Amino acid sequence: MSDWTLLALVIALSLALIGVAVGLVLAGPGAARARHGRTRPQRSSFRRGEREERERRAAVIINPTKFDDVARVRAELTTASADLGWAEPLFIETTVDDPGTGQARQALEEGVDLVCPLGGDGTIRAVAVALAGTRTPMGLLPKGTGNLLARNLDIPMGADLAPALRVACTGRNKAIDVAWLELDPAEEPATDDSGQAEEPVEGPPVQRHPFLVMAGMGFDAAIMGGTSEELKARVGWTAYFVTGFRSIFIKRFRVRWSIDGADQRTVSARTILFGNCGTLTGGIQLIPSARLDDGQLDGVVVAPKTLIGWGSVAVRVLGRSEKDGNELIRTSGSVYTVAVDEPHPVQVDGDVIGEASRLRVTVDPQALIVRVAGA
Structure with a gap:
């Protein structure tokens, strides 16, 4: 932040x-250094065609401390995913002992097309540890106090998560530095x-x-x-x-x-x-x-x-x-x-x-x- x-x-x-x-x-642990071209997924990975045999699926790594009703949030994102033609997300909650890194690695093992941290900058940072150096993109669903990475990337913010999910599922890939x-x-x-x-x-x-x-x-x-x-x-x-x-x-x-x-x-x-x-x-x-x-x-x-x-x-x-x-x-x-x-x-x-x-x-x-x- x-x-x-x-x-x-x-x-x-x-x-x-x-x-x-x-x-x-x-x-009101050290990620591999990415190179141009190596980390960018092929655009065909996110289009219908060769992979039309299955629906695309995102993983949502939820920080449950940010919500009063996690079940309602899951239902909202499931509906929004269906509207975009994506399968029901894989939902994994963070814990005190693991704020998102292990959950993101689990999502990668499941073969998801996209990993979306749902929380503040701390949750995003923990998920980034697992995704850095891979070809799997991260979609931001900002729900913290600061959300400064999302602000710098012009990601939609607010009570309605659907606009941010739309960017995550249909937007373009951008490679950024990890410090x-x-x-x-x-x-x-x-x-x-x-x-x-x-x-x-x-x-x-x-x-x-x-x-x-x-x-x-x-x-x-x-x-x-x-x-x-x-x-x-x-x-x-x-x-x-x-x-x-x-x-x-x-x-x-x-x-x-x-x-x-x-x-x-x-x-x-x-x-x-x-x-x-x-x-x-x-x-x-x-x-x-x-x-x-x-x-x-x-x-x-x-x-x-x-x-x-x-x-x-x-x-x-x-x-x-x-x-x-x-x-x-x-x-x-x-x-x-x-x-x-x-x-x-x-x-x-x-x-x-x-x-x-x-x-x-x-x-x-x-x-x-x-x-x-x-x-």
Whole structure:
């Protein structure tokens, strides 16, 4: 999920600056690298003709916590599938122990034509782990708080799931990048004067997490972890305003970082983010240069010292300015490393996954096929 915390802060600060009431709060394991041509399914796989002997079938991976009546949702999607000429979907529910990866692998074993995560960005991310590097496309049925991947791909959203299912079943294939974040990765072994590798540095097991929208360390992750599910259920994404105001001056931390092996100037930041796409709710572009299929990641350091500094960040983001400064630094690359003095919380697509003092972020270009609108 793109950084909802920064979005909340940007909008909240901007509204405060122009005197608008704050009542707005009460309103509404490593995938194989994909290559061009290798991951795109043959169009004939989704047309009548050679496979006319059987109906096409989708699997729907449901996060049951998003619905009061799962049976009603299943009936709605079964009817919508029949209207599109597809068989009754294979429905598999996520669990606390498995948020979607195992279910997606089960669906692949069943030989379905399409896998549709039905939930928020976390469910989509878990399903993507199984689908990345395969020829089976993913159809988005957004039903979370953020749904930022769906927003960046212009997938229909709302109470009625039929329009999104129509895009999933009849849309075109689009290959997008999958980003990976490692918590406290083992360090590269040092070399002696002759260039020979010394004994490898011992380190904790690598924890590698995928993300499709955005990941971050610091302020954004602290707010994600501090926003209650109850508040999000009541007021939606605006719930992040409340926690954002409480945490606006979280202590800055020293960041030593590199891009594609080149060391960057050490900065004192409130958060460091990595985006696979950059458009937030309302068309706000946090990272104007970010593209889902360019094989690059976009890194953002947010480092305001004062409220005025936060205001400067807000003006630049809301004004869609590509000009950066000391408070906002935007970069791009394919491999990022980050080291900080003490562990800080880390989030991927809105889910806090723990704390770390070092990160390594990489990207698999066009490793995942998703369905988008269009013939």
